[in-house]
Amino acid sequence: MRKKSSGCILIAPLVLGCLVFYLAPFLLVLRFSFSAGSGKSIRLVGLENYQRILRNESFMLAFGNSLKFFAVGLPLIMVFAYLIALLMQKQADRHKLLKSVFLFPYIMPVAGTVLLVDLLFSEAGLLNSLLGALGLPAGDWLAGPSAFWVTIGLYLWKNAGYAVILLLAGLITIPTEQYESADLDGANTWQRFFYITTPQMWYSVFFALVFSVINGFKCFREIFLIGGQEPGDEIYMLQHFINNSFESMNYASLSVSSILLLAVILIFFGLFYGFVERKEAYRA
């Protein structure tokens, strides 16, 4: 009926573009990561680059900080978004407006949010003047450990709305009859949550998680701009490392960090996807 050839023609532009701009270069990068030198003197050195970068302090700092950012930020954004979505579940009449409001920070451009953070948290910022008015000591919130929490706050503020919309889309597909009959059987709120809502939400949760990770990586550019080229140790992220390696044109370490990051992301999603698939199998 619908011919094979037309399908192939339709996807051809995208697939070709991805081959040229993403897949082929990845193979090049993979080769770079195993070799040293450049131009004609290029030679294979096996895992030497990997060993060197794993001993590189600034890479490990950037990698560790990025992991920490996700380890703290992801659970927070999921809990936060889930709570909002659950609250909104029963108020369909308010959905339209609220969803738009929640998505509003997401469309704020980077330059705007960076300036905003500066206005609120810099030494002469709003927070410090409020603290000063209350007679409390002011601090430099963008230096030291508090900078990390400022970036987490920024991440939550900007991206929670996106996750709320995805979770809500899952919540409203759960038939209300199920809650009503559970009520008749005397189930309490917790039981309804654990035995009706949760088992039907794994797919949506996975989806929201995937997009929260994507958005989290986008947040690195804000952190990069807040911190400048030489930020404090607390918010030295992969973005900074990659940018600094770019300035010194260090192909080997750039390639290796790309490959390592790719591996971590694939393993993380692979594990979680497997988990969700197992949970979903019970539903069918």
Added chain:
Amino acid sequence: MREKTAFRRVSGGFAALLSVIFLAPFCYVLLSSFWSQGKVSFLPYYDVFWGQSQYMLRFWRSLGISLCVGLGQLLVSVLAGFGFAKCRFPGRNAIFFGLMILMVLPVQVTLVPNYIMLGQLGLLDSYPALILPLIFAPLGAFILRQSFASIPDSIIDAAMLDGCGIPRILLWIAMPMNVSGLVCAFLLSFLDAWNMVEQPIAYLRNFERYPLSVALAYVPPTSMAIHLVCCILVVLPCLFLFAFFNRELVEGITLAEVK
């Protein structure tokens, strides 16, 4: 029953509080932008929009780049999205799965490969270097595949029986039935291009050619008043698009979650 109204009040108050948290920062920036040297002033606005040409020049350039990305991405994604949703061909699921993996990869992973490839193609230090890789980002195809899938097969089969080819089906049936998917794909890629930071820093040598987003954040204007107005200038296109299309955007994001 009374318990329910109480719940509605409490959660209504909570929703209002959340709305304030989500909206207040922007209002703060907007108000601050009219406030300079202790009084209400429109002088900074005049400076940015008419007085100094550098900001508007960057603004139009950024807008051009982002529109190219958005429209290019839309064209590529419509074709691919429809192909994946409604045509059968060998390797369809495998290719789609591969694209989804590509979709979750952050710029930090693809920046270096892209850079190397653009160097090989001789495109470095030009605007196509910023535009082309983003056009072929798979997110739009993913969103459109999911939203095209919700169009019933029977409608398309009926059109085929009546002698409609794929181009006409796309133009007259599938696309009009899927406006929110189209708007969503366009908006998300437009925003991505509008916000690009890493690519210009890595690919462009000359600061003069940086788009507005990076230029502002990288070398902020020395005057705070000008900076605030520039910030409003950056927000304007997003605000404009959001005001018109927020419902389609929300709907498109929701539709993307179809299994």
